[in-house]
Amino acid sequence: MRVHVADHPLITHKLTVLRDRTTPSPTFRALTEELVTLLAYEATRNVSVEPITIQTPVAETQGLALSEPRPLVVPILRAGLGMLEGMVKLVPSAEVGFLGMVRNEETLEPTTYAERLPDDLSDRQCFVLDPMLATGGSLSAAIKFLFDRGAQDVTAICLLAAPEGVAALEKATEGRDVTLVLGALDERLNEKGYIVPGLGDAGDRLYGLV
Ligand SMILES: O=P(O)(O)OC[C@H]1O[C@H](OP(=O)(O)OP(=O)(O)O)[C@H](O)[C@@H]1O
């Protein structure tokens, strides 16, 4: 697994505002989108392209076009939905599939309650969106789901991760082509499975308590 942790003052600045407990939902949502667009730039570094020839008003020239099949973006509901707009802004021609997952806050085990994805993901590059990588249970299950359907490679974009979650994901995806792009790598998980210092519950901060 390749791990890329963003190292840019603008990203750290936006993450700092996101972490602040006084930041209200509308600002939190806007910053989440902006951060994803910045991280998506790195995450799409190896997106599949093919050479094409085009005609400018002045001359013929060579360029690149995204290859078929188009990349598939998969936000993990709920919190990952807050990252979708920021991603498709950068890759407007991507297709979008959905996975709904929720972590049991007692056992920390994830369950999948919704799935809307193509049956066959052969030759697909997939981009999974979830702001939080805590124990790694949710993201490991999501990525396994995509490989089981034939995905070629998977890149996950997370705003924050705990080292425990990165290690668990690495173990769960051994031998697979996985890239992890992070806004920041935090210190640890606390006894409730929350990322420290983290930002709290991303889904609740985006969409309110349920
Ligand atoms: O790495 P893990 O320990 O599995 O925890 C991370 C998961 O927890 C959060 O979702 P949550 O279950 O709170 O659902 P929500 O997005 O609906 O709030 C988060 O968005 C991840 O999906």
Ligand SMILES: O=c1cc[nH]c(=O)[nH]1
């Ligand atoms: O810190 C955490 C851990 C899991 N899910 C969140 O939203 N935040």
Ligand SMILES: [Mg+2]
């Ligand atoms: Mg939540």
